[in-house]
Amino acid sequence: MNVVRYVIVLAALAVAAVPPLASAQGPSSITVVVPADIRSLDKAVENLFNSAIVGSNILDRLFQFDEKMRLQPMLALSAKTVNDRTWEFKLRQGVKFQNGEPFDAQTVRYTVDRAKNFPRSALPYLVRDITSVETPDPYTVRMTTGTPDPTLPNKFAWIDIVPPRYAEQAGLRFGEQPVGTGPYRLVSWAKGSEIVTEANPNYWGGKPTIARVVYRIVPEPATRTAMLLNGEADLITNLDPDIVDRLANSPRTKVVRGIGLRRMLLVIGPLQRPLDDVRIRQALNYAVDRDTIIRTILRGYARKTNGLIHSIIAGHLNQLDTYYDYNPAKARELMAAAGYPGGFAVDMYTTVGTFPKDKETAEAIAAQYRQVGIRVNLITMEWGKFFAQLNTKQMRGLSYMRYGNSIGDPSEGYFYSVWSKGVRPYVTDARVDEMFEKAQSTVDPQRRISLFREMERHAITQVAPQIFLFELENLFGLSRRLNWTPTPEETINLRGATLAR
Amino acid sequence: MSRYVGVRLIQSVAVLVLATIVAFALLHLAGDPVQLMLGDMATPEDVTRLRRELGLDRPLAVQYWRWLRGAVGGDVGQSIRYQQPAARLVAERLPASLLLAATAMGIAVAAGVPLGILGALFRNSWIDHLVRTIAVLGQSIPFFWLALMFIVLFSVQLEWLPTSGYGTWRHLVMPAVTLSTLSMARIARLLRSSLLDVLNEDYVRTAHGKGLDPSRVVLRHALKNAALPVITVIALQLGAVFGGAVITETIFAWPGIGRLSIDAAVSRDYPLFQGIVVLTAITFVLLNLTTDLLYAVLDPRIRYSS
Numbered sequence: 025m026n027v028v029r030y031v032i033v034l035a036a037l038a039v040a041a042v043p044p045l046a047s048a049q050g051p052s053s054i055t056v057v058v059p060a061d062i063r064s065l066d067k068a069v070e071n072l073f074n075s076a077i078v079g080s081n082i083l084d085r086l087f088q089f090d091e092k093m094r095l096q097p098m099l100a101l102s103a104k105t106v107n108d109r110t111w112e113f114k115l116r117q118g119v120k121f122q123n124g125e126p127f128d129a130q131t132v133r134y135t136v137d138r139a140k141n142f143p144r145s146a147l148p149y150l151v152r153d154i155t156s157v158e159t160p161d162p163y164t165v166r167m168t169t170g171t172p173d174p175t176l177p178n179k180f181a182w183i184d185i186v187p188p189r190y191a192e193q194a195g196l197r198f199g200e201q202p203v204g205t206g207p208y209r210l211v212s213w214a215k216g217s218e219i220v221t222e223a224n225p226n227y228w229g230g231k232p233t234i235a236r237v238v239y240r241i242v243p244e245p246a247t248r249t250a251m252l253l254n255g256e257a258d259l260i261t262n263l264d265p266d267i268v269d270r271l272a273n274s275p276r277t278k279v280v281r282g283i284g285l286r287r288m289l290l291v292i293g294p295l296q297r298p299l300d301d302v303r304i305r306q307a308l309n310y311a312v313d314r315d316t317i318i319r320t321i322l323r324g325y326a327r328k329t330n331g332l333i334h335s336i337i338a339g340h341l342n343q344l345d346t347y348y349d350y351n352p353a354k355a356r357e358l359m360a361a362a363g364y365p366g367g368f369a370v371d372m373y374t375t376v377g378t379f380p381k382d383k384e385t386a387e388a389i390a391a392q393y394r395q396v397g398i399r400v401n402l403i404t405m406e407w408g409k410f411f412a413q414l415n416t417k418q419m420r421g422l423s424y425m426r427y428g429n430s431i432g433d434p435s436e437g438y439f440y441s442v443w444s445k446g447v448r449p450y451v452t453d454a455r456v457d458e459m460f461e462k463a464q465s466t467v468d469p470q471r472r473i474s475l476f477r478e479m480e481r482h483a484i485t486q487v488a489p490q491i492f493l494f495e496l497e498n499l500f501g502l503s504r505r506l507n508w509t510p511t512p513e514e515t516i517n518l519r520g521a522t523l524a525r
Numbered sequence: 526m527s528r529y530v531g532v533r534l535i536q537s538v539a540v541l542v543l544a545t546i547v548a549f550a551l552l553h554l555a556g557d558p559v560q561l562m563l564g565d566m567a568t569p570e571d572v573t574r575l576r577r578e579l580g581l582d583r584p585l586a587v588q589y590w591r592w593l594r595g596a597v598g599g600d601v602g603q604s605i606r607y608q609q610p611a612a613r614l615v616a617e618r619l620p621a622s623l624l625l626a627a628t629a630m631g632i633a634v635a636a637g638v639p640l641g642i643l644g645a646l647f648r649n650s651w652i653d654h655l656v657r658t659i660a661v662l663g664q665s666i667p668f669f670w671l672a673l674m675f676i677v678l679f680s681v682q683l684e685w686l687p688t689s690g691y692g693t694w695r696h697l698v699m700p701a702v703t704l705s706t707l708s709m710a711r712i713a714r715l716l717r718s719s720l721l722d723v724l725n726e727d728y729v730r731t732a733h734g735k736g737l738d739p740s741r742v743v744l745r746h747a748l749k750n751a752a753l754p755v756i757t758v759i760a761l762q763l764g765a766v767f768g769g770a771v772i773t774e775t776i777f778a779w780p781g782i783g784r785l786s787i788d789a790a791v792s793r794d795y796p797l798f799q800g801i802v803v804l805t806a807i808t809f810v811l812l813n814l815t816t817d818l819l820y821a822v823l824d825p826r827i828r829y830s831s
Contacts, residue, residue: 061788063607070606071563144578144608146563149571196608215617216780217691242689242778243787250676250688408793412557415572447568 052523053236054258054506056516057248061216061241064199067184068139071146073514077261078219078239080515082122083184083204086113086132087177091282093336093432093512095177099127099185099205103177106166108467111176115163119228122209125187129159134188136167143196150179172465174472178431207232207519217241233522249501252277258506259516263499264380265323271501281325282510283336284498285429288326288379290372290389290422290491291414291441294450298368299421305451305488307358308422309348311396312389316350318494321384326494331480332427332437335495336512338469339434339476344484348492355396367397371421373414378407379426380496386424389491415448422491430513434476435464442489451489455482533817537810541803545596548802549589549795557581558605558793579605592799601803602796606789611800615782619804621691622781625774626766628701633708634759640709641716641755645724646743656713663710668703668769672776675699689778700777704769708762715758719751726750753824760816764809 058077064070065079086100095103100113119127136157139147153173158166167176185205191198202210207229208221219239223232240257242248249267251257253274263271263279272279290308298304309330318326330347333340359367370393374386383404390400401421405413413419429436443460444452456479463475483489498510508521559575560567576582580591592602602611644656679699680688690696723729724747732742770783778784782801789798 061784069608144575149568214691214780216784217778240690240778241780243784244689244776244778246673247676247689247776247778250681254681254684254688256680256688406791408557408561408791412560415560416557 052234053238054234054503054521054523055238055240055251055256056259056518057242057251057257057261058239059241059245059248059262060243062219065202065210066186066196066199067182068142068145068147069196069199076515078221079184079202080206081208081237081518082202082206082210082221083186084206085182085184086115086180088181088517089432089511089513091509091511093283093285093334093429095181095432098181100165100177100180105467108172108465109170110166110168111173113165113167113177113180115165116228117163119205120226121187121190121203121205122224122226123187123190123203125189125203127185127187127205128162129165130162131185131188132165133157133159134191135183135185138186138191139183147183150183172467174464174467174469175431175433175435178433181432182430208237229519232518234518237518252501252503255503258503259508260501261498261514261516262380263501265321265325265499267501268323268325268499276504278502278504280500280502280508280510282498282500283512284496285334285512285514286379286426286496286498287329287334287429287437288385288424288426288493288496290493291419291425291448292422292451292490293414293420294417296420298362298364299370301362302486302488303358303362304364304368305491306348307355307362307396308393308398308491309488310351310358311355311393311398312348312491312493313350313392314494317385317388321381321388322494322496325497325499327497328494330492331484332440332442332489333434333476333480334429334437337429337432337434338473339480341477341480341484344481347484352396359397367399369399369401371403371419372400372424373403373405373410373419373421374424375407375410376404378410379424382424385493389424417450426496428514434473434480435460438479438483442483442487451487453483453487453489456487530814530818533814537814540810541806542593544802544806545593545799546589548799549592550585552790552793552795552798553585553588558795561792562606588795592796596799596803601800604789604794604797604800606792606794606797611797612804614785614797615800615804618780618782618785621779622767622770622774622783624697625700625704625770625779625781626763628697629704629766630708630759630763632701632705633712633762636705637709637712638716638755640713641720642743642748644713644717645720648721653717656717660710660714660717663706663713666706668707668772669776671706672699672703672773675703676776689776691778691780696777696779700773700779703777704766704773707769708759708766711758711762712755716751716755719754720747723747723751753820756819756823757816760812763812767805767808 058074060074062075062078065075065082084099086098087095088098090096099116099119101116102114104112106112115129121127136151136154139145139151153169153171154167155170156168160166169176187203190203194201207224207227209224211220211222213219218241221237223235225231245264248260252260255276268279271277292299292305314328318324318328327335328345329335330344331341359365372386372390374382376383386402390402393400414423427437427440438460439446441448442451442453442456443449444457459475459479463472466472466475500510502508505524506521507524511517559572559581563571563575580588595602604611604614607614640656640659644653647653676688679686686695686698729742729747732746770781771787774781774783775787786798786801789801
């Protein structure tokens with residue numbers, strides 16, 4: 025059996041020939057893992073958090089959010105209102121784009137025009153109401169809006185500032201070869217696989233200490249975890265709560281927890297009996313044992329809240345966070361008062377794997393509802409279908425869903441729901457409409473916030489427009505050598521990240 | 526022979542058209558790319574505007590007809606998500622997929638054929654039992670489980686191979702081996718049984734009777750006849766390898782067609798998905814055609830009867 029011996033020898037040689045794995049990163053290079061493919065780093069083309077993970081480190085914005093979601097200067101130094109409909113921004117001087125183009129007021133003006141008029145732009149919703157952009161001097165911009173817009177500076181914490189000459193000439197290609205004023209510039213992009221960036225030595229905020237950042241695109245969560253464990257990756261996002269202990273206890277890795285902007289809830293679909301009765305909606309709120317769900321399924325990585333405003337955003341009412349604490353007796357009482365003493369049947373929709381523990385959470389809620397006599401018919405659905413049906417009013421009943429907050433403003437939750445001109449106005453309320461429109465045209469921040477507080481109290485206690493659940497924490501896995509603090513946004517801001525020696 | 530090829534070609538075109546209709550209908554039933562593109566904050570007006578710009582407000586039949594007209598002219602459409610020609614995107618990802626598929630098939634044949642021969646030669650011995658066990662395992666272990674076990678063992682525990690990615694031969698090992706298991710098992714099983722059939726034939730006994738070296742009898746005389754069904758299976762397995770690549774490419778972050786097709790389906794990128802379906806279907810049809818012709822070349826009975 026010479027052949028057998030030959031094969032064994034060959035196999036042994038092949039194994040011996042495998043060189044030991046070279047350290048996946050150099051001393052000053054890190055690998056960040058992105059969970060889904062990116063098609064464009066241009067927000068006008070692809071307006072998604074996933075792409076912004078990479079893009080936000082190449083491009084800058086006028087403002088940025090800190091770890092408490094407070095607005096801080098970036099390319100703009102200050103913002104003030106000139107009158108109800110006009111904002112004035114003072115810009116940072118001496119900033120240059122990575123291709124040498126200067127940054128000034130004209131740049132901002134161009135960026136707004138482009139966000140509005142780029143073919144199939146995904147950004148008009150942020151800039152539609154801007155009627156004029158004036159540039160009284162090279163470092164001052166005055167923007168006028170059709171109606172008063174107290175959130176205008178917040179919107180410029182999302183819109184990337186682009187270099188006019190290059191962006192105009194590059195067109196659609198800008199998304200593949202972006203040039204910004206940010207701390208990193210693009211080196212190479214292997215489609216579907218990885219994006220390599222290196223430190224911009226002329227960054228206005230000082231040259232980053234990490235010389236090179238590689239973004240790897242890895243859709244499978246288990247693979248991402250393995251990458252962190254064997255040292256191939258330094259930063260992974262969206263950890264499953266179940267994996268946290270493993271990563272926290274491994275000698276190479278650590279877990280960083282951050283406040284997340286994802287507020288989970290049950291959306292109430294287009295109204296039908298008996299959900300059109302506020303007592304039934306209140307009963308549905310009382311019948312969910314959120315503390316148990318958070319403790320068991322989510323392993324404590326969530327915070328119970330009520331209301332439409334996120335708990336770190338001004339306007340949120342902390343004192344109402346326990347308002348709908350688990351109370352099955354009260355739920356039964358309310359149902360009986362509404363004429364449903366024996367309960368009722370309702371459809372509940374959930375995705376599988378789109379949000380952490382989505383199916384498990386929905387199943388737990390369904391079981392708790394059955395305890396008080398609400399017969400839940402649980403339907404699982406793929407995200408694309410779920411999202412489309414939710415938006416086209418096809419989902420009657422309850423849907424386990426996330427509402428985010430990308431502009432750090434209390435108006436966002438009402439924009440999604442309750443306000444009758446919002447995205448999903450399934451449960452509406454005349455008083456909320458009136459208060460919301462009043463708040464949205466109030467520029468004075470103090471007065472505006474107190475209007476939101478008043479509206480929030482009314483919405484929680486009198487309208488119950490949705491089943492309030494909890495806010496999910498953002499969970500990141502890091503290699504021990506990387507020092508980095510998350511901000512609540514789901515992008516990864518690497519300004520200020522350092523490597524331990 | 527040429528009439529035979531002609532009939533097969535016409536059948537193939539019918540298969541292609543049918544495949545695109547099914548793909549088109551299924552994706553359209555299940556959602557809308559525009560909602561997914563614009564995200565949470567889009568107003569209904571934004572959605573309507575973009576749908577109109579993309580021609581998605583037209584009736585389904587009209588959309589399909591427009592697409593088909595383009596496809597006949599060689600234009601399989603413009604990806605909605607990437608705003609690039611679908612053919613270009615497929616071409617960008619095709620080399621990675623072909624490399625993976627070819628390597629996996631190579632491994633499957635290189636391991637499956639010797640295993641099949643060993644099983645047949647040492648029938649009912651422990652070697653045969655081993656071969657049959659491997660074959661059953663290879664056919665029943667799901668790709669995703671095997672892939673994750675490989676990663677845990679070779680990347681996390683032993684740190685021999687990178688978990689995922691694309692670039693060097695080291696990145697290729699685990700996905701290719703994972704993807705080869707099913708085909709390897711099928712080839713080994715089929716070759717073993719067809720060899721066993723052939724080994725009982727008179728001419729084999731005659732060859733042995735002549736005093737030929739036993740390994741020569743098996744490799745030269747028996748294998749040639751036993752190989753025919755195996756070739757069919759190899760061709761069909763190439764298709765299966767493309768299918769299995771959807772899972773394997775996702776787990777190992779391999780930038781190939783399999784992952785592109787998932788992205789296309791998830792984001793309801795109809796034209797891109799259509800493009801992938803058409804190109805995959807063409808590959809299948811060509812493979813089947815080649816197998817049939819290869820049959821004729823290898824087997825005189827088929828050649829002369831037509």
